[in-house]
Amino acid sequence: MVMATTGLLLSCNNEQKSDTDSKNLGEAIGRSKIKVENGLITPEVLYSFGRIGSVEVSPDKSKILYQVTYVDIKQNKTNPELFVMNTDGSDKKQLTVTNARESNPQWIxxxxxxAFISNESGTSQIWIMNPDGSGMKKITDVEEGITGFVxxxxxxxxxxxxxxxxxEAIKDKHPDLPEASGRIVDNLMYKHWDSWVEEIPHTFVADFSDDKVSNIIDLLQDEPYEAPMLPFGGIEQLAWSxxxxxxxxxxxxxxxxxxxxSTNSDIFFYDVESGKTTNMTEGMMGYDVNPQFSPDGSKLAWQSMERDGYEADKNRLFVMDLATGDKTYVTENFDYNTDAFVWNTDNKTLYLVACVEAKTQLFSADIRSKQISPITKGKHDYASVALGNGKLIAKRHSMSQPDEIYSxxxxNGQATEISFENKHILEQLTMGETEERWIETTDGKQMLTWIVYPPDFDSTKTYxxxxxxxxxxxxxxxxFWSYRWNLQMMAANGYIVVAPNRxxxxxxxxxxxxxxxxxYGGQNMKDYLSAIDALAQEPYVDETRLGCTGASYGGFSVYWLAGNHDKRFKAFLSHAGIFNLEAQYLETEEMWFANWDMGGPYWDKLNAVAQKTYATSPHRFVDKWDTPIMITHGELDYRILASQGMMxxxxxxxxxIPSRMLIFPDENHWISKPQNGILFQREFFRWFDQWLKPGGKVNTQ
Structure with a gap:
C-alpha cells in the first residue's frame, strides 16, 4: 500500500482572535433555559443537558479546565465551549462563547x-489563549485540520x-474519469465503523516557538498504519516522557x-532526536494501549489484553521498569477491567477506574504489592480520574444524573460535586428509584439486575x-447515563425497566x-428470561404488558427472543441488531470479533462452536414470530449493516407480523444528530405505548 502526500502546511501568519471576534459570530448555542413540565424527563429535556467532556487540572492543582457541549434541537447542531473554575468549584468562568467548536483544552x-482546538478558521487547528479567555491566537495551519494534540x-x-x-485515488489511476465514483478494493478493512478507509490517523511532532510550529515530522512517515487506532483512539494513545x-x-x-x-497492537517508543522507533511490547499479543510515563520517567504504565483476536479480554494494568525492561502485571489479583488510570506523584501508586458489580469506582493500585484498594463506593459510575491537590478530580454519573465533575x-472516598452544570435542569425533575436486585439464574447463579421504577411509583398499581x-x-x-437508551426516561413514560447484567x-x-x-443463543438468553420472569411475578407488574428492547447485541437479543419467548412479550423494538449471523460474518469489518465470538466462519462444518452459533441465528426462528416488532437502523452502520434490519x-x-421500520440514512451504529435522536425517542414510545398501554391505538399499517 502506498502512502499519499500528507499535505502539511506550516503556520506563516498567526491569526489573532480578539475577544470581540470570538463573541460576536452570531448567537452561540449555550446552556439551555428549558422549563420542565410535570417534573418528567422527555426527549427534549434529555437533549437540554450540558455534556461535560475533557477535564484538565492545572499544573499547580488550583484550577480545572473543562469542556461542555450544548445542543440546539432546532439548529440540529452541537456546540462545545470551554470553562475554567477553581478546584473547589468556585470562580467558574466560561472562556469561549462562539459558534465555532472549541475542544481538547490543555494547560501549557x-x-x-x-491550548485548545477550534474550527473557527474552517478547519480544526490548535489555538492558544490566556487562562481568562483573552488573547486567542491560532498557531497551526495544517491542511484539512487536526483531531488531537499534546x-x-x-x-x-x-x-x-x-x-x-x-x-491511490481513482482520479490518479484514471485521470480521464474525474467524475467516476467507484472504489477499487483489493483487501479487507476497506470500511471501518462508518467510513470507507481512504485515510487514517498519523501522529506528527513539530517544534513550537514564538507561538508558531515548524519542522513537522510524521512519526510513521510512509507507513500505512494507524497511530492512534481507529475507530475510537485519540490523544490518550500518545504520551511524552x-x-x-x-x-x-x-x-x-x-x-x-x-x-x-488481529487485535495485536503495541506501544512504540519514538526517539525524538534520532527518529528511531522501538516496539516496547513485542510478544504481548492482545491490545496494548494508552501509555503513561511515571512522573520521574523511570516507568511506563499501560492497559493490556492478553489474547490476540479477543477484544473483550480482561483489560489489565501493566507497568514496565524502563531501566531493566521488567514488566509488572499490577492487576493480576484483581478480576476486573482497568478502564482508566493516572499516576500518583510518588511513582509507586496508580489510581484507576474499574467496574465492579455494575458500579464503576475509583481504586488505588500499589505497584510493588499489587494491592488494589477501593477508594469510592456508591450507586454511580466514575468516568475519568485526574490528580488534584491531595485529592482526585473525576467525572461521575448515574442512571439519574449525567456527568458532573467531583472532587x-x-x-475516605468522600466525593463533592463541583461543576453543577445541570443542576438547573435536574432540580426540576422527579427521577424514578433505581433498585439493585439479585436474581437467581437457571444454572443457580446470582445475577445483578437494575430495576428502574416510574417517578411517584405506587406499588398498589400495575405497570x-x-x-x-x-x-x-x-x-x-x-x-450508566445514555442520551439514547436512557432508562429514567423509559420509567418517566410509565414503564418499569428491567436491566439485567446477564x-x-x-x-x-x-x-x-x-x-x-x-x-450467543444460550445461557445469556436464559438469563434475560429469568430476569423478566422474576419481575413479572411482582403484583405491580402487569405480565400481560411486557416489552423488550435493545441495540447492537441487544438488538440481536430482541430478534432471538422474538422467536423464543413463549408469548411472554407483547412488543419488541430492535436497533442496529444482528438478524442473520451467517450474513453478519461476511458483512462486518472487524473479523477478529466475528471469529472469536461466533467461533469462526459458517462454512467450517467441523467447527462445533461455529456450527452451534449459526444454528441459533435469530433468522432461523422467524417461523415462531408472533409479536409486533419495530426495527431501527442507520445506513452508515458498517459494523452491523442496515441490511440486517431490513431483512x-x-x-x-x-x-x-405487525411491524414498523425507522431507517436513518445519515447515522451509523449510534444516533448522533439531535433531531434524529428526538425522532428515535418519539417513535420508540409511540410504538410501545401502542401495544403496551391500555387504550393504545393499534395501527398495523
Missing part, C-alpha cells in the same frame, strides 16, 4: 496559557494527530486481512415493563464475562 506554559513537558514541541491519505526526549504511541502495524483478524478525598437488553455484547449494565458482561469476574463467546422487517411483513 506552566498554566500561564491554555505539548511536550517543556512546551518546546507539540504532538498532533492528522488524517493522511492511503492508497517527562524529559521530552521520547514519545510513546499506540499502533497496530497491520493492514488488510491481517489487520481485520474526591483519597482517605407495563420493558426488558432492556445490553449491547457489546460485553459491556456492563452499570449506573452472562457475558464484565464487572463480575472473567468467567462470567467470557461465557457468552460461542454461546428482519421484510421477514415480519411477509409473515404478517
Amino acid at each position: 506554559s506552566g498554566g500561564k496559557k491554555v 505539548f511536550s513537558p517543556d512546551n518546546k514541541k507539540v504532538l498532533f494527530i492528522k488524517n493522511v491519505k492511503v492508497g 517527562p524529559d521530552g526526549k521520547t514519545i510513546a504511541y499506540t499502533s497496530r502495524k497491520k493492514t488488510g486481512k491481517e489487520y481485520a483478524v 474526591v478525598e483519597l482517605t 407495563p415493563a420493558l426488558l432492556y437488553c445490553q449491547g457489546g455484547p460485553q459491556s456492563t449494565v452499570s449506573q 452472562r457475558g458482561l464484565p464487572g463480575f469476574g472473567q468467567e462470567w464475562n467470557e461465557q457468552i463467546s460461542g454461546d 428482519a422487517f421484510n421477514a415480519a411483513q411477509l409473515r404478517g
Whole structure:
C-alpha cells in the first residue's frame, strides 16, 4: 500500500482572535433555559443537558479546565465551549462563547496559557489563549485540520494527530474519469465503523516557538498504519516522557486481512532526536494501549489484553521498569477491567477506574504489592480520574444524573460535586428509584439486575415493563447515563425497566464475562428470561404488558427472543441488531470479533462452536414470530449493516407480523444528530405505548 502526500502546511501568519471576534459570530448555542413540565424527563429535556467532556487540572492543582457541549434541537447542531473554575468549584468562568467548536483544552506554559482546538478558521487547528479567555491566537495551519494534540513537558514541541491519505485515488489511476465514483478494493478493512478507509490517523511532532510550529515530522512517515487506532483512539494513545526526549504511541502495524483478524497492537517508543522507533511490547499479543510515563520517567504504565483476536479480554494494568525492561502485571489479583488510570506523584501508586458489580469506582493500585484498594463506593459510575491537590478530580454519573465533575478525598472516598452544570435542569425533575436486585439464574447463579421504577411509583398499581437488553455484547449494565437508551426516561413514560447484567458482561469476574463467546443463543438468553420472569411475578407488574428492547447485541437479543419467548412479550423494538449471523460474518469489518465470538466462519462444518452459533441465528426462528416488532437502523452502520434490519422487517411483513421500520440514512451504529435522536425517542414510545398501554391505538399499517 502506498502512502499519499500528507499535505502539511506550516503556520506563516498567526491569526489573532480578539475577544470581540470570538463573541460576536452570531448567537452561540449555550446552556439551555428549558422549563420542565410535570417534573418528567422527555426527549427534549434529555437533549437540554450540558455534556461535560475533557477535564484538565492545572499544573499547580488550583484550577480545572473543562469542556461542555450544548445542543440546539432546532439548529440540529452541537456546540462545545470551554470553562475554567477553581478546584473547589468556585470562580467558574466560561472562556469561549462562539459558534465555532472549541475542544481538547490543555494547560501549557506552566498554566500561564491554555491550548485548545477550534474550527473557527474552517478547519480544526490548535489555538492558544490566556487562562481568562483573552488573547486567542491560532498557531497551526495544517491542511484539512487536526483531531488531537499534546505539548511536550517543556512546551518546546507539540504532538498532533492528522488524517493522511492511503492508497491511490481513482482520479490518479484514471485521470480521464474525474467524475467516476467507484472504489477499487483489493483487501479487507476497506470500511471501518462508518467510513470507507481512504485515510487514517498519523501522529506528527513539530517544534513550537514564538507561538508558531515548524519542522513537522510524521512519526510513521510512509507507513500505512494507524497511530492512534481507529475507530475510537485519540490523544490518550500518545504520551511524552517527562524529559521530552521520547514519545510513546499506540499502533497496530497491520493492514488488510491481517489487520481485520488481529487485535495485536503495541506501544512504540519514538526517539525524538534520532527518529528511531522501538516496539516496547513485542510478544504481548492482545491490545496494548494508552501509555503513561511515571512522573520521574523511570516507568511506563499501560492497559493490556492478553489474547490476540479477543477484544473483550480482561483489560489489565501493566507497568514496565524502563531501566531493566521488567514488566509488572499490577492487576493480576484483581478480576476486573482497568478502564482508566493516572499516576500518583510518588511513582509507586496508580489510581484507576474499574467496574465492579455494575458500579464503576475509583481504586488505588500499589505497584510493588499489587494491592488494589477501593477508594469510592456508591450507586454511580466514575468516568475519568485526574490528580488534584491531595485529592482526585473525576467525572461521575448515574442512571439519574449525567456527568458532573467531583472532587474526591483519597482517605475516605468522600466525593463533592463541583461543576453543577445541570443542576438547573435536574432540580426540576422527579427521577424514578433505581433498585439493585439479585436474581437467581437457571444454572443457580446470582445475577445483578437494575430495576428502574416510574417517578411517584405506587406499588398498589400495575405497570407495563420493558426488558432492556445490553449491547457489546460485553459491556456492563452499570449506573450508566445514555442520551439514547436512557432508562429514567423509559420509567418517566410509565414503564418499569428491567436491566439485567446477564452472562457475558464484565464487572463480575472473567468467567462470567467470557461465557457468552460461542454461546450467543444460550445461557445469556436464559438469563434475560429469568430476569423478566422474576419481575413479572411482582403484583405491580402487569405480565400481560411486557416489552423488550435493545441495540447492537441487544438488538440481536430482541430478534432471538422474538422467536423464543413463549408469548411472554407483547412488543419488541430492535436497533442496529444482528438478524442473520451467517450474513453478519461476511458483512462486518472487524473479523477478529466475528471469529472469536461466533467461533469462526459458517462454512467450517467441523467447527462445533461455529456450527452451534449459526444454528441459533435469530433468522432461523422467524417461523415462531408472533409479536409486533419495530426495527431501527442507520445506513452508515458498517459494523452491523442496515441490511440486517431490513431483512428482519421484510421477514415480519411477509409473515404478517405487525411491524414498523425507522431507517436513518445519515447515522451509523449510534444516533448522533439531535433531531434524529428526538425522532428515535418519539417513535420508540409511540410504538410501545401502542401495544403496551391500555387504550393504545393499534395501527398495523
